[in-house]
Amino acid sequence: MPREIALLTNPAAGKGRAGRARGPVLARLREAGLVVRDLVGASAEESEAMAAQAVADGVDALVVVGGDGMVHLATQVLAGSSTALGVVPAGTGNDVARYLDLPRTDPVAAADRVIAGRTRTIDLARVGDRHFVTVLCAGFDALVNERANEMSWPRGQMRYNIATLAELRVFEPLRYTLDLDGTSLSLEAMLVAVGNGPSYGGGLRMCEGADLTDGLLDVVVIKPLSRAGLVRTYPKLFRGTHTTHPQYERHRVRSVTVASPGITAYADGERFGGLPLTVTAAPGALTVLA
CATH class of the missing domain: 2.60.200.40 (Tumour Suppressor Smad4)
Structure with a gap:
């Protein structure tokens, strides 16, 4: 059975770089045989709700196209769960991508890391109910x-x-x-x-x-x-x-x-x-x- 993932994009991230990266990334993931839910929220609240629904439905991974703000949003949904986070860096800072040694200038190469499906666990920091x-x-x-x-x-x-x-x-x-x-x-x-x-x-x-x-x-x-x-x-x-x-x-x-x-x-x-x-x-x- 093919892996199903949710691809969540902030089209405004990185002065529009995330929006431009979305099409090639989506095509690469589907070419590799993944079933992809293509999610674009009109606001942070809508994006988080869409991500939470996808995780509740049992997707194998939630993949964000954007910067550290999108990673932060996804982390609130994924913390403590077994669903994996994938990152296609397309923001301004991209520090999490630095941590994970992901390609920061080639979105399709970053998508290939998602396709490879290798996982690891990392720590988070918690303040109240936020991470x-x-x-x-x-x-x-x-x-x-x-x-x-x-x-x-x-x-x-x-x-x-x-x-x-x-x-x-x-x-x-x-x-x-x-x-x-x-x-x-x-x-x-x-x-x-x-x-x-x-x-x-x-x-x-x-x-x-x-x-x-x-x-x-x-x-x-x-x-x-x-x-x-x-x-x-x-x-x-x-x-x-x-x-x-x-x-x-x-x-x-x-x-x-x-x-x-x-x-x-x-x-x-x-x-x-x-x-x-x-x-x-x-x-x-x-x-x-x-």
Whole structure:
């Protein structure tokens, strides 16, 4: 009996790249003998409802064409289930695709990974009844995200660059209280990041060394830096070499509560809400095609 999968596309992802990739990917999957439900939701809510229905109907896999936002949406449906997630990267950041070593510039090659049908399990991080795959940001980076979301111009990465510069002009270190597996810690920092995986934001390796299969979260603290020091350190995040900086600190825990006044946290590029938040590791909670 042929495998049946659901293909869920966000046509707007990656400035329309996902919409353009959908046709060739759909054709490749069907040529390989897969039965494919072709799903395109008019909104995130509709897309999630369609995905949930497909999983309830017993599809072998839910395959998303888009970026980390689509992966996040699918993860809410799939967490804790035996249905596999497939990813055809077509977004802006594509950090989950980096984690899984998937082709990020060739959608048909990514579809071939789905066709191969090889699976593995990875950890997730849980906040209440929501899960995330990448990194929860709760500091300077979260404020940049919040500011960028309030801007209507420009589009794409440049909006985040401008938001970063604007936030940098007024930013002061934040006061945090952390509960790390029951141990309380109070400190000032530029940011606190909670990583299930190593990177976010299109390859910023903030949580360098985070392992998707160790059942632990990586809590990274960047202690106060001057504005010039922050600017100098920023390029190192793309290489993961910031870990030697004297203001860098890392903790590995099963659960962490992060508190800081006035901060709204983001994970997988999605708004998670104001601090305090408790993040808990969910070992082996997601099956992926990779």
